[in-house]
Amino acid sequence: MTALYVDRAAILFDGVIYSVPRPGRHHDVIRFMAEKFGPDWYLHDDEQGFVLSDGSFADRARAWEHAVLAGQLLPRAPTDARGGRLYSEDIF
Numbered sequence: 001m002t003a004l005y006v007d008r009a010a011i012l013f014d015g016v017i018y019s020v021p022r023p024g025r026h027h028d029v030i031r032f033m034a035e036k037f038g039p040d041w042y043l044h045d046d047e048q049g050f051v052l053s054d055g056s057f058a059d060r061a062r063a064w065e066h067a068v069l070a071g072q073l074l075p076r077a078p079t080d081a082r083g084g085r086l087y088s089e090d091i092f
Contacts, residue, residue: 004052005070006063009088013046017057023092050086060085067091 010019011029018036020028026048033041050063058066064086067073077090 003069004054004066006050006058006067006072006086006091007053008051009048009092010051010057011046011048012057013041013044017051019051023088025088025092050088060087064090 008019008022009024009026009029010017011026011033012018013033018029018033020032030042047059049057049059052058052063052066061084064082064084067086067090072091073079074089074091082090
């Protein structure tokens with residue numbers, strides 16, 4: 001079995017995963033969503049996270065675990081300063 005890895009930054013909004021190709025970051029997804037839904041879309045519930053290699057959404061904590069296991073963390077990424085939460089700067 002191949003281990004899952006973090007593929008790209010994403011936002012889960014109203015049950016739908018929105019993302020942009022890597023190395024796009026969350027602010028790129030936010031910009032895309034503002035163009036699609038208007039500037040007030042962020043007033044609704046959303047969750048920043050990542051799309052994994054199997055297409056599933058992972059919150060920042062679960063994505064951190066997969067990035068560590070897959071050896072994706074960049075050398076400059078903090079090992080614990082973020083409390084086990086992944087940010088796109090840590091891998092892209």
